Amino acid sequence: MSETETISAAVGGFLARIRRERGLTLDQIARAARSYGASWSASSVSNIERGQASLTLPTLLLLALALGDLLEEPLPLSALLGDVEALTLVAGSQYPVERSWVDGVLNGAEVIRRSVDSVDAEDDEEIDEELEAEVLRRMREMRGREATRAEVDAQVAQLLDESQLPPESATRNPAKGDAGSLAEERAAAKLGVSTARLRRLALDLWAHSLEEESSRRAGSGSTPQARGRVTRVLVEEVRGFMNEVR
Structure with missing residues (x-):
């Protein structure tokens, strides 16, 4: 499958x-959907699979319910999009959106347009400023003095490089003890919870x-900015999950 797909093509490819x-037939899926009130035939399912159906929200919900029954495991709506990395909301559009944006919206994030091609310079600047502030705070704590610009720049560059390591390498550093990674600490601070609490919420939400x-x-191969x-989308998902479990 190509990196960018329409929603209809992505759902059809996944189906x-x-x-x-799983060795399922078109008729099996149609019958499972009919158990929820749909009037689907095998031809209806075939149209979805070929990307030729009008995928309304009820259609997507019915498909998720039908497949969930047949696979004997509940499916989130985002699973219906398969493994595509970017999506176009309108056929022929030159403005694809990031898959992470779509996943966030499906999980309750605000619907604010974010294009794949428009790498937001303000976001990059925000990330760098947050890192610099964190570096300055830690250096003051460790050395009891303000760091020089060269020291801050070198430490920020190191942190950005470390963010490209596999998650296991980043989170299992014995020197960090139970303090958590920098990303976890910042996310926990934004949510107003401890790092340990954030870890438990993440495990409950994503395993x-x-x-x-x-x-x-x-x-x-994603960039630190990406x-x-x-991560900002994930923080909002955790926030929504916290509200649900209160």
Whole structure:
């Protein structure tokens, strides 16, 4: 599958793959959807699979319910999009949106347009400023003095390089003890919870750490800026989850 797809093509590709891997028939899916009140035939499911159906929200919900029953495991709506990295909201559009943006919206994030091609300079600047502030704070604590610009720049560059390491390398550094990674500490601070509490919430929500989920969604070889944007979406997902479990 190409890196950028329409939503209809992404859902159709996912459906075709799942049918092939699990040995499902068009009629099985149609019958499962009819149990929820749909009037689908095998032809209806075929149209979805070929990307020729009008994918309204009820259609997506019915498809998720039908596949969830047949696979014997609940499916989030975002799973129907398969593994595509970017999506176009309108066929032929020259302005794709990031997959992480779509996942965030489906999980309750605000619907604010974010294009794949428009790398937001303000976001990059915000990330650097947050890192610089954190570096200055830590250097003051460790050395009892203000750091020089060269020291701050060198430390920020090191932190950005470390953010490209696999999550296991970043989170299992014995020197950090139970303080958590820099990304976890910043996310916990934004949410007003302890790092330990953030870790428990992440495990409940995604079955792994915030950094692992950020790495998975941003994709291999992603830049620190891209990881930062994904992490901000994840923080909002955790915030929404906290509100649900209160």
